[in-house]
Amino acid sequence: MSKLKQSSPESPARPFQYTSTNGPLSCGAHSLVDLAGQHQTPLYVYSADQIAERLGLFQQALANRPHLVCYAVKANSALAILKLLADHGAGFDIVSGGELARVQAAAPEAIGRVVFSGAGKSAEEIDQALEAGILAFNVESEAELALLASRAARRKRKARFSLRVNPDVFAETHPYISTGLREHKFGIDIRQARRIYQEAAGNRWLSAHGVSVHIGSQIRSAEPFGAAVTRVARLVRELAKDGIRLKTVDAGGGLGIDYHLELTEGFDAQAKIAEYAAAVEAALAGLDVTLLLEPGRFLVAQAGALLARVLYVKRNGKKTFVVTDAAMNDLIRPALYQAFHQIVPVIPRPGKAVPVDIVGPVCETGDFFAHDRKFQPVQPGDLIAILDAGAYGMAQSSNYNTRPRPAEVLVSGSSARLIRRRETVADLLAPEIV
Numbered sequence: 001m002s003k004l005k006q007s008s009p010e011s012p013a014r015p016f017q018y019t020s021t022n023g024p025l026s027c028g029a030h031s032l033v034d035l036a037g038q039h040q041t042p043l044y045v046y047s048a049d050q051i052a053e054r055l056g057l058f059q060q061a062l063a064n065r066p067h068l069v070c071y072a073v074k075a076n077s078a079l080a081i082l083k084l085l086a087d088h089g090a091g092f093d094i095v096s097g098g099e100l101a102r103v104q105a106a107a108p109e110a111i112g113r114v115v116f117s118g119a120g121k122s123a124e125e126i127d128q129a130l131e132a133g134i135l136a137f138n139v140e141s142e143a144e145l146a147l148l149a150s151r152a153a154r155r156k157r158k159a160r161f162s163l164r165v166n167p168d169v170f171a172e173t174h175p176y177i178s179t180g181l182r183e184h185k186f187g188i189d190i191r192q193a194r195r196i197y198q199e200a201a202g203n204r205w206l207s208a209h210g211v212s213v214h215i216g217s218q219i220r221s222a223e224p225f226g227a228a229v230t231r232v233a234r235l236v237r238e239l240a241k242d243g244i245r246l247k248t249v250d251a252g253g254g255l256g257i258d259y260h261l262e263l264t265e266g267f268d269a270q271a272k273i274a275e276y277a278a279a280v281e282a283a284l285a286g287l288d289v290t291l292l293l294e295p296g297r298f299l300v301a302q303a304g305a306l307l308a309r310v311l312y313v314k315r316n317g318k319k320t321f322v323v324t325d326a327a328m329n330d331l332i333r334p335a336l337y338q339a340f341h342q343i344v345p346v347i348p349r350p351g352k353a354v355p356v357d358i359v360g361p362v363c364e365t366g367d368f369f370a371h372d373r374k375f376q377p378v379q380p381g382d383l384i385a386i387l388d389a390g391a392y393g394m395a396q397s398s399n400y401n402t403r404p405r406p407a408e409v410l411v412s413g414s415s416a417r418l419i420r421r422r423e424t425v426a427d428l429l430a431p432e433i434v
Protein backbone atom coordinates (compact mmCIF):
# COMPACT_ATOMS: atom_id res chain seq x y z
CA MET A 1 0.00 0.00 0.00
CA SER A 2 1.26 3.41 -0.93
CA LYS A 3 2.09 5.64 1.99
CA LEU A 4 3.24 8.44 -0.21
CA LYS A 5 0.04 10.05 -1.33
CA GLN A 6 -0.83 12.68 1.25
CA SER A 7 -4.35 13.93 1.28
CA SER A 8 -5.05 17.44 0.06
CA PRO A 9 -8.22 19.51 0.20
CA GLU A 10 -9.10 18.42 -3.35
CA SER A 11 -8.54 14.78 -2.49
CA PRO A 12 -10.10 13.85 0.85
CA ALA A 13 -8.17 10.57 1.05
CA ARG A 14 -8.10 11.00 4.85
CA PRO A 15 -10.96 13.27 5.78
CA PHE A 16 -9.86 13.84 9.38
CA GLN A 17 -6.78 16.02 9.70
CA TYR A 18 -5.10 18.27 12.24
CA THR A 19 -5.27 21.89 11.20
CA SER A 20 -1.90 22.43 12.93
CA THR A 21 0.39 20.36 15.12
CA ASN A 22 -1.58 21.38 18.20
CA GLY A 23 -4.91 20.53 16.66
CA PRO A 24 -7.78 20.54 16.67
CA LEU A 25 -8.63 17.54 14.56
CA SER A 26 -10.99 18.66 11.83
CA CYS A 27 -13.26 17.21 9.22
CA GLY A 28 -12.95 19.45 6.19
CA ALA A 29 -13.45 23.01 7.38
CA HIS A 30 -15.03 21.92 10.67
CA SER A 31 -13.22 21.60 13.95
CA LEU A 32 -14.34 18.54 15.88
CA VAL A 33 -14.21 20.67 19.03
CA ASP A 34 -16.91 22.89 17.55
CA LEU A 35 -19.02 19.96 16.34
CA ALA A 36 -18.83 18.29 19.75
CA GLY A 37 -19.76 21.58 21.42
CA GLN A 38 -22.75 21.99 19.17
CA HIS A 39 -24.05 18.42 19.14
CA GLN A 40 -22.54 16.87 22.29
CA THR A 41 -20.89 13.44 22.46
CA PRO A 42 -20.76 10.61 21.58
CA LEU A 43 -21.14 11.87 18.02
CA TYR A 44 -20.63 10.26 14.65
CA VAL A 45 -19.10 12.60 12.07
CA TYR A 46 -18.95 11.66 8.38
CA SER A 47 -17.34 13.27 5.35
CA ALA A 48 -19.75 13.39 2.41
CA ASP A 49 -16.89 14.39 0.13
CA GLN A 50 -14.96 11.24 0.90
CA ILE A 51 -17.99 8.99 0.36
CA ALA A 52 -18.71 10.59 -3.01
CA GLU A 53 -15.05 10.35 -3.94
CA ARG A 54 -14.92 6.63 -3.17
CA LEU A 55 -18.03 5.93 -5.22
CA GLY A 56 -16.51 7.89 -8.10
CA LEU A 57 -13.34 5.82 -7.92
CA PHE A 58 -15.34 2.59 -8.33
CA GLN A 59 -17.31 4.08 -11.20
CA GLN A 60 -14.13 5.27 -12.95
CA ALA A 61 -12.38 1.93 -12.46
CA LEU A 62 -15.32 0.17 -14.16
CA ALA A 63 -15.70 2.73 -16.95
CA ASN A 64 -14.96 0.19 -19.69
CA ARG A 65 -17.88 -2.07 -18.83
CA PRO A 66 -21.57 -1.43 -18.17
CA HIS A 67 -21.79 -1.41 -14.40
CA LEU A 68 -23.78 -0.44 -11.34
CA VAL A 69 -22.35 0.10 -7.89
CA CYS A 70 -24.97 -1.10 -5.39
CA TYR A 71 -23.95 0.29 -2.03
CA ALA A 72 -24.48 -2.27 0.77
CA VAL A 73 -26.94 -0.39 2.94
CA LYS A 74 -26.15 -2.43 6.04
CA ALA A 75 -22.72 -0.80 6.39
CA ASN A 76 -24.27 2.57 7.21
CA SER A 77 -27.95 3.06 6.55
CA ALA A 78 -28.28 6.78 7.38
CA LEU A 79 -30.92 8.23 5.06
CA ALA A 80 -28.76 11.23 4.20
CA ILE A 81 -25.90 8.95 3.14
CA LEU A 82 -28.25 6.85 0.99
CA LYS A 83 -29.50 10.04 -0.67
CA LEU A 84 -25.95 11.27 -1.24
CA LEU A 85 -24.97 8.00 -2.91
CA ALA A 86 -28.16 7.83 -5.00
CA ASP A 87 -27.50 11.38 -6.23
CA HIS A 88 -24.12 10.17 -7.45
CA GLY A 89 -25.64 7.28 -9.36
CA ALA A 90 -25.36 4.42 -6.89
CA GLY A 91 -27.82 1.57 -6.58
CA PHE A 92 -28.30 -0.33 -3.35
CA ASP A 93 -27.84 -3.80 -1.95
CA ILE A 94 -30.41 -4.39 0.78
CA VAL A 95 -30.86 -7.30 3.17
CA SER A 96 -34.25 -6.60 4.74
CA GLY A 97 -37.62 -4.98 4.20
CA GLY A 98 -36.48 -2.31 6.64
CA GLU A 99 -33.55 -1.41 4.42
CA LEU A 100 -35.90 -1.30 1.41
CA ALA A 101 -38.06 1.17 3.34
CA ARG A 102 -34.94 3.27 3.96
CA VAL A 103 -34.17 3.44 0.25
CA GLN A 104 -37.82 4.27 -0.47
CA ALA A 105 -37.69 7.08 2.09
CA ALA A 106 -34.32 8.51 1.06
CA ALA A 107 -34.14 7.92 -2.68
CA PRO A 108 -37.36 6.52 -4.20
CA GLU A 109 -35.94 7.33 -7.64
CA ALA A 110 -33.30 4.63 -7.09
CA ILE A 111 -35.66 1.68 -6.41
CA GLY A 112 -34.96 0.30 -9.87
CA ARG A 113 -31.30 0.05 -8.87
CA VAL A 114 -31.89 -2.12 -5.80
CA VAL A 115 -30.79 -5.73 -5.38
CA PHE A 116 -32.11 -7.73 -2.43
CA SER A 117 -29.66 -10.12 -0.73
CA GLY A 118 -30.04 -12.19 2.41
CA ALA A 119 -30.51 -15.84 3.34
CA GLY A 120 -33.86 -15.43 5.09
CA LYS A 121 -36.25 -13.24 3.15
CA SER A 122 -39.83 -13.51 4.42
CA ALA A 123 -42.91 -13.62 2.19
CA GLU A 124 -43.80 -10.10 3.35
CA GLU A 125 -40.38 -8.78 2.42
CA ILE A 126 -40.57 -10.44 -0.99
CA ASP A 127 -44.01 -8.90 -1.57
CA GLN A 128 -42.76 -5.49 -0.51
CA ALA A 129 -39.84 -5.69 -2.95
CA LEU A 130 -41.98 -7.00 -5.84
CA GLU A 131 -44.42 -4.16 -5.26
CA ALA A 132 -41.60 -1.60 -5.16
CA GLY A 133 -40.13 -2.88 -8.43
CA ILE A 134 -36.54 -3.59 -7.46
CA LEU A 135 -33.91 -4.59 -10.02
CA ALA A 136 -33.37 -8.18 -8.83
CA PHE A 137 -33.52 -10.64 -5.97
CA ASN A 138 -30.27 -12.34 -5.03
CA VAL A 139 -31.74 -15.73 -4.19
CA GLU A 140 -29.91 -17.87 -1.66
CA SER A 141 -31.76 -21.22 -1.75
CA GLU A 142 -34.10 -23.33 -3.87
CA ALA A 143 -36.80 -22.91 -1.25
CA GLU A 144 -36.48 -19.12 -1.52
CA LEU A 145 -36.72 -19.34 -5.32
CA ALA A 146 -39.92 -21.37 -4.98
CA LEU A 147 -41.38 -18.82 -2.58
CA LEU A 148 -40.36 -15.98 -4.89
CA ALA A 149 -42.10 -17.73 -7.81
CA SER A 150 -45.32 -18.20 -5.84
CA ARG A 151 -45.39 -14.61 -4.54
CA ALA A 152 -44.69 -13.30 -8.06
CA ALA A 153 -47.50 -15.47 -9.48
CA ARG A 154 -49.97 -14.15 -6.89
CA ARG A 155 -49.14 -10.58 -7.80
CA LYS A 156 -48.84 -11.37 -11.52
CA ARG A 157 -45.46 -9.67 -11.55
CA LYS A 158 -42.43 -11.27 -13.08
CA ALA A 159 -39.55 -11.52 -10.60
CA ARG A 160 -36.02 -10.95 -11.82
CA PHE A 161 -33.56 -13.07 -9.90
CA SER A 162 -29.87 -13.89 -9.59
CA LEU A 163 -28.77 -17.00 -7.79
CA ARG A 164 -26.25 -16.15 -5.14
CA VAL A 165 -23.79 -18.93 -5.61
CA ASN A 166 -21.30 -20.13 -3.09
CA PRO A 167 -18.05 -20.46 -5.04
CA ASP A 168 -16.16 -22.37 -2.32
CA VAL A 169 -13.36 -19.81 -2.29
CA PHE A 170 -11.40 -19.11 0.86
CA ALA A 171 -10.90 -15.47 1.76
CA GLU A 172 -8.66 -14.59 4.64
CA THR A 173 -10.64 -12.45 7.06
CA HIS A 174 -12.29 -12.72 10.45
CA PRO A 175 -14.26 -16.02 10.61
CA TYR A 176 -17.52 -14.19 11.43
CA ILE A 177 -17.37 -12.21 8.16
CA SER A 178 -16.09 -14.91 5.81
CA THR A 179 -18.98 -16.27 3.75
CA GLY A 180 -17.68 -17.91 0.57
CA LEU A 181 -16.99 -21.47 1.71
CA ARG A 182 -19.39 -24.38 1.23
CA GLU A 183 -19.59 -24.79 5.02
CA HIS A 184 -21.08 -21.28 5.40
CA LYS A 185 -24.81 -20.66 5.43
CA PHE A 186 -24.67 -18.33 2.44
CA GLY A 187 -25.66 -18.96 -1.14
CA ILE A 188 -26.26 -22.00 -3.30
CA ASP A 189 -23.56 -24.55 -4.03
CA ILE A 190 -22.23 -23.45 -7.41
CA ARG A 191 -22.36 -27.08 -8.60
CA GLN A 192 -26.16 -27.02 -8.21
CA ALA A 193 -26.71 -23.65 -9.84
CA ARG A 194 -26.89 -24.75 -13.50
CA ARG A 195 -29.66 -27.25 -12.78
CA ILE A 196 -31.64 -24.69 -10.78
CA TYR A 197 -31.44 -22.09 -13.57
CA GLN A 198 -32.60 -24.75 -16.04
CA GLU A 199 -35.57 -25.64 -13.87
CA ALA A 200 -36.48 -21.99 -13.28
CA ALA A 201 -36.50 -21.36 -17.03
CA GLY A 202 -39.83 -23.20 -17.17
CA ASN A 203 -41.53 -20.81 -14.75
CA ARG A 204 -43.26 -17.85 -16.40
CA TRP A 205 -43.05 -15.73 -13.23
CA LEU A 206 -39.30 -16.04 -12.88
CA SER A 207 -36.77 -14.26 -15.04
CA ALA A 208 -33.11 -15.26 -14.71
CA HIS A 209 -31.44 -11.87 -14.60
CA GLY A 210 -27.95 -12.62 -13.37
CA VAL A 211 -25.75 -14.42 -10.91
CA SER A 212 -24.25 -13.09 -7.71
CA VAL A 213 -21.45 -13.99 -5.35
CA HIS A 214 -20.22 -12.48 -2.08
CA ILE A 215 -17.30 -14.13 -0.35
CA GLY A 216 -17.04 -12.10 2.83
CA SER A 217 -16.05 -8.78 4.28
CA GLN A 218 -12.82 -6.93 5.12
CA ILE A 219 -10.88 -8.86 2.46
CA ARG A 220 -7.67 -6.98 1.75
CA SER A 221 -6.35 -8.86 -1.28
CA ALA A 222 -7.87 -8.77 -4.77
CA GLU A 223 -7.00 -12.38 -5.51
CA PRO A 224 -9.97 -14.20 -3.89
CA PHE A 225 -12.39 -11.85 -5.68
CA GLY A 226 -10.80 -12.81 -9.00
CA ALA A 227 -11.02 -16.50 -8.09
CA ALA A 228 -14.70 -16.26 -7.17
CA VAL A 229 -15.69 -14.33 -10.29
CA THR A 230 -13.70 -16.76 -12.45
CA ARG A 231 -15.93 -19.58 -11.19
CA VAL A 232 -19.03 -17.49 -11.73
CA ALA A 233 -17.93 -16.61 -15.29
CA ARG A 234 -17.58 -20.32 -16.06
CA LEU A 235 -21.19 -20.81 -14.93
CA VAL A 236 -22.36 -17.91 -17.12
CA ARG A 237 -20.73 -19.56 -20.17
CA GLU A 238 -22.28 -22.94 -19.37
CA LEU A 239 -25.71 -21.37 -19.01
CA ALA A 240 -25.32 -19.59 -22.35
CA LYS A 241 -24.90 -23.02 -23.95
CA ASP A 242 -28.23 -23.97 -22.37
CA GLY A 243 -29.82 -20.89 -23.93
CA ILE A 244 -29.96 -19.00 -20.62
CA ARG A 245 -28.38 -15.60 -21.16
CA LEU A 246 -27.66 -13.77 -17.93
CA LYS A 247 -27.45 -9.99 -18.08
CA THR A 248 -25.55 -9.28 -14.89
CA VAL A 249 -22.74 -10.63 -12.77
CA ASP A 250 -22.84 -9.29 -9.23
CA ALA A 251 -19.42 -9.63 -7.61
CA GLY A 252 -20.69 -8.69 -4.15
CA GLY A 253 -18.85 -6.49 -1.68
CA GLY A 254 -16.10 -7.18 0.78
CA LEU A 255 -13.13 -5.03 -0.20
CA GLY A 256 -11.34 -4.23 3.05
CA ILE A 257 -9.51 -1.24 4.43
CA ASP A 258 -6.41 -0.94 6.61
CA TYR A 259 -7.65 -0.13 10.09
CA HIS A 260 -4.05 0.17 11.33
CA LEU A 261 -3.27 3.02 8.97
CA GLU A 262 -2.22 6.08 10.95
CA LEU A 263 -3.68 9.49 10.37
CA THR A 264 -0.41 10.84 9.03
CA GLU A 265 -0.17 8.08 6.44
CA GLY A 266 -1.68 8.68 3.04
CA PHE A 267 -3.89 6.05 1.49
CA ASP A 268 -4.18 5.37 -2.20
CA ALA A 269 -7.79 4.25 -2.45
CA GLN A 270 -7.66 4.68 -6.21
CA ALA A 271 -4.87 2.12 -6.59
CA LYS A 272 -6.66 -0.33 -4.30
CA ILE A 273 -9.92 -0.07 -6.24
CA ALA A 274 -8.09 -0.29 -9.56
CA GLU A 275 -6.37 -3.52 -8.48
CA TYR A 276 -9.68 -4.98 -7.32
CA ALA A 277 -11.54 -3.94 -10.48
CA ALA A 278 -8.77 -5.38 -12.65
CA ALA A 279 -9.03 -8.77 -10.91
CA VAL A 280 -12.80 -8.88 -11.41
CA GLU A 281 -12.58 -7.59 -14.99
CA ALA A 282 -9.93 -10.17 -15.93
CA ALA A 283 -12.27 -12.92 -14.73
CA LEU A 284 -15.10 -11.53 -16.88
CA ALA A 285 -13.03 -11.06 -20.05
CA GLY A 286 -15.10 -11.74 -23.16
CA LEU A 287 -18.44 -11.85 -21.32
CA ASP A 288 -21.13 -9.41 -22.40
CA VAL A 289 -22.61 -8.71 -18.97
CA THR A 290 -23.25 -5.74 -16.73
CA LEU A 291 -21.08 -5.86 -13.63
CA LEU A 292 -22.72 -5.14 -10.29
CA LEU A 293 -20.66 -4.48 -7.19
CA GLU A 294 -21.92 -4.24 -3.62
CA PRO A 295 -19.24 -2.37 -1.66
CA GLY A 296 -20.19 -1.24 1.82
CA ARG A 297 -17.21 -0.75 4.07
CA PHE A 298 -14.87 0.59 1.42
CA LEU A 299 -17.25 3.44 0.60
CA VAL A 300 -17.98 4.66 4.10
CA ALA A 301 -15.60 3.27 6.76
CA GLN A 302 -12.81 5.81 6.47
CA ALA A 303 -15.28 8.65 5.98
CA GLY A 304 -16.49 8.39 9.58
CA ALA A 305 -15.22 8.92 13.10
CA LEU A 306 -16.85 8.46 16.48
CA LEU A 307 -16.17 11.43 18.75
CA ALA A 308 -16.15 10.76 22.47
CA ARG A 309 -15.35 12.73 25.59
CA VAL A 310 -13.09 11.45 28.34
CA LEU A 311 -15.03 11.08 31.58
CA TYR A 312 -12.35 9.66 33.90
CA VAL A 313 -8.76 8.58 33.87
CA LYS A 314 -8.10 5.97 36.53
CA ARG A 315 -5.42 3.53 37.55
CA ASN A 316 -6.13 -0.04 38.70
CA GLY A 317 -2.85 -1.64 39.74
CA LYS A 318 -0.49 -1.28 36.80
CA LYS A 319 -3.16 -0.40 34.30
CA THR A 320 -4.44 3.01 33.27
CA PHE A 321 -8.01 3.22 32.06
CA VAL A 322 -9.41 6.06 30.01
CA VAL A 323 -13.18 5.93 30.46
CA THR A 324 -15.11 7.67 27.69
CA ASP A 325 -18.75 8.58 27.21
CA ALA A 326 -18.90 6.32 24.14
CA ALA A 327 -19.32 2.60 24.70
CA MET A 328 -19.68 -0.76 22.99
CA ASN A 329 -23.34 -0.03 22.29
CA ASP A 330 -22.21 2.88 20.08
CA LEU A 331 -19.43 0.96 18.30
CA ILE A 332 -19.32 -2.78 18.85
CA ARG A 333 -16.60 -3.77 16.39
CA PRO A 334 -13.79 -4.10 18.95
CA ALA A 335 -15.96 -6.28 21.21
CA LEU A 336 -17.51 -8.33 18.40
CA TYR A 337 -14.57 -8.90 16.05
CA GLN A 338 -11.58 -7.91 18.20
CA ALA A 339 -11.34 -5.13 15.64
CA PHE A 340 -8.63 -2.48 15.81
CA HIS A 341 -9.46 1.20 15.41
CA GLN A 342 -6.97 4.04 15.42
CA ILE A 343 -7.84 6.49 18.18
CA VAL A 344 -6.46 10.02 18.39
CA PRO A 345 -6.88 13.00 20.69
CA VAL A 346 -8.75 15.89 19.11
CA ILE A 347 -6.34 18.37 20.72
CA PRO A 348 -3.07 16.58 21.47
CA ARG A 349 -1.47 17.38 24.83
CA PRO A 350 2.28 17.46 25.17
CA GLY A 351 3.86 14.62 27.12
CA LYS A 352 4.96 11.04 26.80
CA ALA A 353 2.57 8.46 25.36
CA VAL A 354 1.85 5.64 27.82
CA PRO A 355 -0.11 2.38 27.39
CA VAL A 356 -3.75 2.75 28.37
CA ASP A 357 -7.01 0.87 27.95
CA ILE A 358 -9.70 3.02 26.37
CA VAL A 359 -13.06 1.80 27.59
CA GLY A 360 -16.71 2.74 27.85
CA PRO A 361 -19.04 2.84 30.84
CA VAL A 362 -20.95 -0.39 30.07
CA CYS A 363 -20.79 -3.22 32.60
CA GLU A 364 -18.95 -5.68 30.34
CA THR A 365 -15.27 -6.44 30.12
CA GLY A 366 -15.88 -6.50 26.35
CA ASP A 367 -16.68 -2.80 26.49
CA PHE A 368 -13.38 -1.48 25.18
CA PHE A 369 -12.06 0.45 22.21
CA ALA A 370 -8.36 -0.28 22.76
CA HIS A 371 -6.17 -2.40 25.01
CA ASP A 372 -2.63 -1.42 25.97
CA ARG A 373 -2.61 1.39 23.45
CA LYS A 374 0.17 3.99 23.66
CA PHE A 375 -1.71 7.23 24.09
CA GLN A 376 -0.65 10.77 24.80
CA PRO A 377 -1.75 12.16 28.18
CA VAL A 378 -5.46 12.89 28.42
CA GLN A 379 -7.61 14.51 31.06
CA PRO A 380 -11.30 14.37 31.85
CA GLY A 381 -13.17 16.60 29.42
CA ASP A 382 -10.77 15.94 26.52
CA LEU A 383 -12.17 14.78 23.21
CA ILE A 384 -10.93 11.71 21.38
CA ALA A 385 -11.78 10.47 17.91
CA ILE A 386 -12.16 6.79 17.08
CA LEU A 387 -11.26 6.66 13.40
CA ASP A 388 -12.56 4.58 10.49
CA ALA A 389 -15.91 4.15 12.22
CA GLY A 390 -18.14 5.03 9.26
CA ALA A 391 -19.02 1.40 8.47
CA TYR A 392 -20.67 -1.03 10.87
CA GLY A 393 -20.53 1.60 13.60
CA MET A 394 -23.88 3.33 13.97
CA ALA A 395 -25.40 0.53 11.88
CA GLN A 396 -24.58 -2.03 14.58
CA SER A 397 -25.27 0.24 17.53
CA SER A 398 -27.79 -0.72 20.17
CA ASN A 399 -29.49 0.65 23.24
CA TYR A 400 -27.75 -1.77 25.60
CA ASN A 401 -27.69 -0.33 29.11
CA THR A 402 -30.59 1.91 28.01
CA ARG A 403 -28.11 4.23 26.36
CA PRO A 404 -29.61 6.52 23.71
CA ARG A 405 -27.73 6.24 20.44
CA PRO A 406 -25.43 9.06 19.25
CA ALA A 407 -26.31 11.90 16.92
CA GLU A 408 -24.81 11.92 13.42
CA VAL A 409 -23.36 14.84 11.47
CA LEU A 410 -22.56 14.88 7.76
CA VAL A 411 -19.86 17.31 6.67
CA SER A 412 -20.01 18.43 3.05
CA GLY A 413 -17.72 21.22 1.90
CA SER A 414 -18.47 24.17 4.14
CA SER A 415 -21.66 22.70 5.61
CA ALA A 416 -21.95 20.39 8.62
CA ARG A 417 -25.47 19.08 8.89
CA LEU A 418 -27.16 17.11 11.65
CA ILE A 419 -28.55 14.04 9.85
CA ARG A 420 -29.84 12.22 12.91
CA ARG A 421 -30.64 13.79 16.24
CA ARG A 422 -29.44 12.16 19.42
CA GLU A 423 -31.95 9.67 20.78
CA THR A 424 -33.66 10.50 24.03
CA VAL A 425 -34.53 8.12 26.84
CA ALA A 426 -38.16 8.88 25.99
CA ASP A 427 -37.55 7.47 22.47
CA LEU A 428 -36.29 4.27 24.05
CA LEU A 429 -39.21 3.84 26.46
CA ALA A 430 -41.90 4.74 23.92
CA PRO A 431 -42.67 1.23 22.54
CA GLU A 432 -42.92 -0.36 26.00
CA ILE A 433 -45.97 -1.25 28.08
CA VAL A 434 -45.78 -1.49 31.85
Ligand SMILES: *Cc1c(COP(=O)(O)O)cnc(C)c1O
Nearest residue numbers: 072117217253254294295296297
Ligand atom coordinates in the same frame (compact mmCIF):
# COMPACT_ATOMS: atom_id res chain seq x y z
C1 LIG B 1 -22.26 -7.33 3.90
C2 LIG B 1 -22.49 -7.52 2.45
C3 LIG B 1 -21.93 -6.65 1.52
C4 LIG B 1 -21.00 -5.50 1.91
O1 LIG B 1 -19.81 -5.96 2.45
P1 LIG B 1 -18.61 -4.92 2.74
O2 LIG B 1 -17.57 -5.76 3.33
O3 LIG B 1 -19.14 -3.90 3.67
O4 LIG B 1 -18.22 -4.35 1.42
C5 LIG B 1 -22.24 -6.83 0.19
N1 LIG B 1 -23.04 -7.84 -0.22
C6 LIG B 1 -23.59 -8.71 0.65
C7 LIG B 1 -24.46 -9.80 0.14
C8 LIG B 1 -23.34 -8.59 2.01
O5 LIG B 1 -23.86 -9.47 2.86
